[in-house]
Amino acid sequence: MEPASALAKGVEALDFGVAVWSNTGALQFCNKAFSKRFGKASPESLAGFSREEFLGEILRCSDLIVTTPAQTWIEQQIANFENNERNRLLFSDGSIHQLRHTPMPGGGTITVLSDFTEIIRSERSLEKERDKSAESERVKSRFLRAANHDLRQPLASLKILIYNCIEAQSDEEREQLLHNMDVSVSIMEDLLGALLNIGQLDAGRVEPKISTFQVSMILERMQIQFEHLATEKGLDFRVMPSNVALSSDRALLERIVSNFVANAVRYTDTGRVLVGCRRKGRNLRIQVTDTGPGIPETHYEDIFKEFFRISTKHSYRKHSLGLGLNIAKRMADVLDHRISVTSTPGKGSTFSIDVPIGSVWHSDMGEPDINERVGGEFSGLTALVIEDDDILRDALVSLLERWGMTVIVLDRYDNLQPSIADLENEPDLIITDYRLQGAVQGTDLVIEINDTLEKPCPAIVVTADTNPDLIKSIRQQGFPVLIKPVSPPSLRVTMHNLLYEPELVPEISGRTDDG
Amino acid sequence: MIPLSGPSAADAREFRNGMLMAADEINQRSGILGRKIELFFEDTGSQSAPEVVRAARHLIGHHNVHAIINGYNIGSQNSEYEVIADAGIIYIHHNTLLQHHDTVMSDPDRYFGCFMGDPAEYWYGQGFIKFLSWLRETGQWEPRNSRIAIISGNKPYSVVIANAMASATGQFGWDLVKRPIVVKSSTENWDEILDDIRAHDPAVLATTQFYSGDLARFHLKFMENPLPCLLYLQYGAMHRTFSEIVGDKGKGAIVGTVIGLPRDEIGKNFSRMYTERFGANSTPEVGCQPYTSLHHYAIAAAIAGRTGGPGEAQVNRQVAQCLLNYTYRSVAGTIRYHPKWQSVVPYPDAVRDPSLGLPHLFYQIQGPDQERALIAPEPYADSQFELPPWLNNASVG
Numbered sequence: 001m002e003p004a005s006a007l008a009k010g011v012e013a014l015d016f017g018v019a020v021w022s023n024t025g026a027l028q029f030c031n032k033a034f035s036k037r038f039g040k041a042s043p044e045s046l047a048g049f050s051r052e053e054f055l056g057e058i059l060r061c062s063d064l065i066v067t068t069p070a071q072t073w074i075e076q077q078i079a080n081f082e083n084n085e086r087n088r089l090l091f092s093d094g095s096i097h098q099l100r101h102t103p104m105p106g107g108g109t110i111t112v113l114s115d116f117t118e119i120i121r122s123e124r125s126l127e128k129e130r131d132k133s134a135e136s137e138r139v140k141s142r143f144l145r146a147a148n149h150d151l152r153q154p155l156a157s158l159k160i161l162i163y164n165c166i167e168a169q170s171d172e173e174r175e176q177l178l179h180n181m182d183v184s185v186s187i188m189e190d191l192l193g194a195l196l197n198i199g200q201l202d203a204g205r206v207e208p209k210i211s212t213f214q215v216s217m218i219l220e221r222m223q224i225q226f227e228h229l230a231t232e233k234g235l236d237f238r239v240m241p242s243n244v245a246l247s248s249d250r251a252l253l254e255r256i257v258s259n260f261v262a263n264a265v266r267y268t269d270t271g272r273v274l275v276g277c278r279r280k281g282r283n284l285r286i287q288v289t290d291t292g293p294g295i296p297e298t299h300y301e302d303i304f305k306e307f308f309r310i311s312t313k314h315s316y317r318k319h320s321l322g323l324g325l326n327i328a329k330r331m332a333d334v335l336d337h338r339i340s341v342t343s344t345p346g347k348g349s350t351f352s353i354d355v356p357i358g359s360v361w362h363s364d365m366g367e368p369d370i371n372e373r374v375g376g377e378f379s380g381l382t383a384l385v386i387e388d389d390d391i392l393r394d395a396l397v398s399l400l401e402r403w404g405m406t407v408i409v410l411d412r413y414d415n416l417q418p419s420i421a422d423l424e425n426e427p428d429l430i431i432t433d434y435r436l437q438g439a440v441q442g443t444d445l446v447i448e449i450n451d452t453l454e455k456p457c458p459a460i461v462v463t464a465d466t467n468p469d470l471i472k473s474i475r476q477q478g479f480p481v482l483i484k485p486v487s488p489p490s491l492r493v494t495m496h497n498l499l500y501e502p503e504l505v506p507e508i509s510g511r512t513d514d515g
Numbered sequence: 516m517i518p519l520s521g522p523s524a525a526d527a528r529e530f531r532n533g534m535l536m537a538a539d540e541i542n543q544r545s546g547i548l549g550r551k552i553e554l555f556f557e558d559t560g561s562q563s564a565p566e567v568v569r570a571a572r573h574l575i576g577h578h579n580v581h582a583i584i585n586g587y588n589i590g591s592q593n594s595e596y597e598v599i600a601d602a603g604i605i606y607i608h609h610n611t612l613l614q615h616h617d618t619v620m621s622d623p624d625r626y627f628g629c630f631m632g633d634p635a636e637y638w639y640g641q642g643f644i645k646f647l648s649w650l651r652e653t654g655q656w657e658p659r660n661s662r663i664a665i666i667s668g669n670k671p672y673s674v675v676i677a678n679a680m681a682s683a684t685g686q687f688g689w690d691l692v693k694r695p696i697v698v699k700s701s702t703e704n705w706d707e708i709l710d711d712i713r714a715h716d717p718a719v720l721a722t723t724q725f726y727s728g729d730l731a732r733f734h735l736k737f738m739e740n741p742l743p744c745l746l747y748l749q750y751g752a753m754h755r756t757f758s759e760i761v762g763d764k765g766k767g768a769i770v771g772t773v774i775g776l777p778r779d780e781i782g783k784n785f786s787r788m789y790t791e792r793f794g795a796n797s798t799p800e801v802g803c804q805p806y807t808s809l810h811h812y813a814i815a816a817a818i819a820g821r822t823g824g825p826g827e828a829q830v831n832r833q834v835a836q837c838l839l840n841y842t843y844r845s846v847a848g849t850i851r852y853h854p855k856w857q858s859v860v861p862y863p864d865a866v867r868d869p870s871l872g873l874p875h876l877f878y879q880i881q882g883p884d885q886e887r888a889l890i891a892p893e894p895y896a897d898s899q900f901e902l903p904p905w906l907n908n909a910s911v912g
Contacts, residue, residue: 243652360645360649360652370865377674489591493594500669
């Protein structure tokens with residue numbers, strides 16, 4: 001075979017396109033791969049086309065995707081030819097091809113058309129990974145800033161509450177403060193949860209969990225979270241009660257309102273902060289009004305931008321990162337709730353959010369399972385269990401706990417009075433084994449315990465001893481007896497009767513008759 | 516197993532009626548896969564554990580029954596579950612007790628066949644607080660204050676309802692004046708109890724006593740010097756006995772049921788057929804309970820392919836699975852069993868969609884010869900709430 005002929009055959013067999021242009025810009029030759037990519041069955045059909053004619057033809061006939069006007073595109077392509085610049089073509093099957101023009105010695109141009117689809121996809125995927133990693137870094141640092149910002153409120157509140165609790169004058173006051181501390185801690189827990197959401201917010205992955213709940217739940221938490229801080233500053237802090245069911249994401253909404261209140265308390269030096277609600281058509285508007293420095297109207301939009309601060313003159317603002325309102329706004333956007341602000345510089349501001357009113361019937365009670373632990377007849381009562389056998393005791397404790405009881409186990413029988421006096425709750429019921437270690441009798445223990453308690457506690461005696469005389473003697477002392485193994489239904493019946501219908505307990509009613 | 520001779524004898528007669536009517540209807544269509552239903556009734560007297568266990572043993576041991584379906588026996592504390600689980604048969608009752616959830620969930624494999632054909636009494640408490648909040652939020656009623664007083668009966672049923680009400684108050688902006696006052700049946704000292712409550716000046720007074728006689732005696736005492744508050748009476752006040760005792764004085768009190776008859780075409784049609792058969796003084800609202808469950812059982816057994824007697828647990832497991840899988844639109848509303856509790860899911864207390872739950876209906880009592888006004892929930896309500904006469908008079912005065 002002649003070398004020229006061999007070369008032509010070789011070029012024809014290539015899986016990428018090759019075209020040769022004369023020095024006047026006419027197409028002299030192209031291989032099949034080239035013509036086929038542009039929708040032409042044979043290379044001959046393109047022979048002799050000028051560059052303009054070729055470009056016009058492929059625009060008309062091929063599945064090339066061109067987003068600029070045809071004439072502009074053609075002019076760009078010709079400029080690429082003349083400047084020997086590479087460029088990429090996108091086809092409707094999703095493939096991307098690169099055109100590369102190279103001048104030939106002695107005039108003319110050779111064009112190579114190569115499939116770049118895989119290379120470009122790899123490039124893009126690498127770019128995506130790089131962006132993701134950069135975003136993750138950005139999210140991490142934003143998260144840390146936001147955590148610092150938002151956890152300060154409940155922490156400060158907790159500090160004051162702990163101090164007040166140490167100084168508390170009465171048990172009642174201490175109990176109230178402990179309750180408030182508990183709420184503050186749960187607010188911190190919720191905040192951390194919400195902050196994690198911020199990371200997701202940045203990644204566009206926040207999916208609101210819409211449920212129906214009472215606005216009073218949010219208002220009560222605002223009261224507990226901010227009352228102490230506001231009072232410490234000498235502010236008149238008021239939360240107006242409201243009883244309306246809302247349909248929203250409770251955690252996200254609470255974050256938004258809490259942010260409004262935190263800002264109001266932080267920036268108001270004198271006067272008051274008022275949290276209230278009013279109906280607006282199908283929405284409830286939750287408003288936070290303060291007598292702080294106010295915001296010029298020109299900044300109404302800016303304050304919701306990230307890291308925006310009006311001025312650093314105010315000492316609190318120096319420490320503000322300017323993230324809170326931005327987060328609030330973004331959360332409101334996710335919830336599709338409208339946020340608004342009105343303000344008079346020097347007099348104060350009102351921040352508000354409009355939340356859809358829900359049906360109270362659909363209120364979420366936050367209980368995945370309805371069982372006796374949640375609402376049984378023994379739920380909330382305390383049982384004192386005295387049983388030496390570990391296995392039997394564990395089974396009994398687990399049964400009573402399943403019925404919602406708090407269970408106290410007594411495993412030492414000496415020095416009984418101080419250990420009973422130390423109990424957090426006085427028992428409502430005692431369940432005791434009859435024969436205990438050290439020849440101690442359960443009935444004697446019950447009598448001793450009841451001498452210590454303010455009000456005598458009913459008791460059930462369990463025993464494996466079926467001696468009729470023994471059982472009779474225990475019953476005569478006024479204690480119902482259950483024989484081991486105790487079945488849950490019989491225990492339940494006896495417990496119910498002892499606690500709610502003592503007249504049905506023959507051991508008790510019999511004793512009453514005797515007395 | 517129905518308490519034909521005890522204090523719930525009136526209900527027991529209706530349970531018997533409901534079973535007779537359902538069995539006749541099913542047998543007229545050739546029974547379950549060609550086998551006719553045969554009914555046996557056992558009296559459970561005062562519904563105590565020994566009486567109910569004895570009835571279950573007799574039905575299983577003597578009559579070899581494939582299923583036990585009844586109204587309620589509320590004093591047995593689930594003791595009969597053991598006998599039924601040992602026999603491996605199907606048991607559908609309407610005890611309306613939360614302890615059913617606990618027993619079934621404690622060992623789902625053992626109690627596979629035990630079903631409660633209505634929602635637990637727990638929902639009465641929660642649902643009532645939602646109902647009150649709904650009245651307040653829709654502006655149908657403006658409470659004078661947020662205080663609620665609760666009087667509880669001393670049966671587990673009453674205690675659970677009172678506790679559930681008490682625990683839901685705070686979440687909906689209500690304040691409990693004190694822990695529910697537990698009173699025994701046939702209590703005599705109503706004056707003392709009502710004076711104590713009067714001192715707290717509540718906007719709502721709820722009583723969860725079980726027996727209609729107890730509720731009627733309480734109501735008459737209340738009406739001697741009514742407190743300026745809304746009054747809620749537990750399910751027993753739905754009974755004819757209650758209306759017969761209190762007469763016109765009952766008007767305005769609120770009463771609810773987690774299983775009743777909606778006033779739609781299906782409910783009305785059943786009510787008409789029931790009273791045609793059992794007389795104008797019969798109570799289809801009570802009879803519908805076992806009626807519904809026997810029909811559902813027949814459908815489930817037909818899909819399962821057969822019914823199983825004592826010792827044929829494998830067959831009955833198939834029937835139980837069909838009861839769980841196939842939601843049934845009964846005359847009382849939708850019977851849809853919760854897969855873990857094996858009790859019926861209530862609407863709107865637990866689900867938003869009325870087609871997925873049995874309606875928890877709220878009524879306002881009218882005159883003794885008038886139909887009660889069904890005031891909630893949508894879409895079942897056919898009347899509006901009206902201020903009770905003693906509150907109307909109070910506001911005029």
